[in-house]
Amino acid sequence: MITQSAKEGFDFLLMQALRNSMVSSDDACDISILPDSTDIHESRMVVLTVSSYLFRLMVMFYFTPDEQTKAHFARLNHVARTDMDEQAFLDAIAECGNLCCGILNRDLGRFFPHIGMSTPNVIDRRCAEYLQMLNCGHVQHFEIGIDQAPRFHVTLCVSDYAEIDFSVSEEEAGSSTGELELF
Known part of the structure; x- marks a missing residue:
């Protein structure tokens, strides 16, 4: 079972991570929680998994490979849109x-x-229709509004294998992308 505090913690940490990875420093970002997935219409998604012994969470980044989306990821990666072919676009979003x-x-x-953590996988958006088969203890849908970009959608699914309870205060939440750790 995932406590309400833990659900809020997962949501908060994901929203912080989205702000630090999908938005350039000069763009404003607004993230809202959606009640369900009916407003998600993008055609593809990138799926990543973060796992421990206690849970597995999947983060699904929905996208449509249109010009506006490609322009956003070209700008985010500091390359000209004309220099970004289909594979470079998929690599950038992944x-x-x-x-x-x-x-x-x-x-x-x-x-x-x-x-x-897993490596990114690009799959068809229709795969999300089978999420209920995972029996997740927490599913949350997000809408991300970014200046000069299309609206993006992200789904968080957390499957629990034990009781999960933790809380995150805004003061202790990291806001930077951190530095590379070498082992």
Whole structure:
């Protein structure tokens, strides 16, 4: 079972990670929680998993490979839109998801030992129709509004294997992307 405090903690940490990975420093960002997925219409998604012994969470970044979306990720990666072919676009959006989940993974590591993260997978959006089969203890949908970009949607699904309870205060939440750790 996932407590309400833990659900709020997962949501808060993901929203912080989204702000630090999907938005350039000169853009404003507004993230809101959606009651369900009926407003999510993008055609594809990038899926990443963060897991521990106590839970598995999946973060799904929905996107449509249109000109406005490609322009946003070109701007985010400081390249000209004309220099970004289809593979470079998919790599850019997958890396953005990877950065976001890396931040989330690091922040969750303060509460849970032994956390690992998957590599990004780009799949069809229709796969999200089967989320209920995962019996998740927490599912939350987000809408992200960014200046000069289309609205993006993200879904968080947390499957629990034990009781999960933690709380995050805004004061202790990290706001930077951190530095590379070498082992």
